[in-house]
Amino acid sequence: NAGVTQTPKFQVLKTGQSMTLQCAQDMNHNSMYWYRQDPGMGLRLIYYSASEGTTDKGEVPNGYNVSRLNKREFSLRLESAAPSQTSVYFCASSEAHGTAFLGYTFGSGTRLTVV
């Protein structure tokens, strides 16, 4: 089925370890996003990529880096994980045609625990 695929689904890290969350979409969307979801805080944008070759910071970028590897793939890297980065991470993609915004397609999430 077409959509957004995230790997891994679950991960436990020790403080200070690094890891990369992978995201791939097969809908030929130009824009891709990384959000984190925390209880009581809702979905907050970490980074986004308007198109291949561009990335920009969102609301909560500190402690993260991203790479738009090609049109399909957008990865999120934690260089030195901290307990405050324990969260559920969602990747999403979207396409806009003129004034018609077609909404986001989300992946199923990566549940990350930093101990």
Add this chain to the structure above:
Amino acid sequence: TQLLEQSPQFLSIQEGENLTVYCNSSSVFSSLQWYRQEPGEGPVLLVTVVTGGEVKKLKRLTFQFGDARKDSSLHITAAQPGDTGLYLCGVRAYSGAGSYQLTFGKGTKLSVIP
């Protein structure tokens, strides 16, 4: 200050009851979207409303965009356990280079008890 305020935060009802959840703001929006997120999954788009006063129906779900395009409501008739989930409203902002970002409310967590 939260751009979008959703209420109530939590709602627990019996199967068959009706309910309404709200998404409010002091800002005017060109469009607003509703998503439903089931436990362990990502949000899924339900509807986009664009015109002030617009009403859209999706089976037992009725969505309304306020006349001033500052608020929206979601009404569910005869709720079923399958309606359980987190309901999120989101509005988009143009961030340049043809890209739009969505800003979300914190959501209403609905539990429908059989």
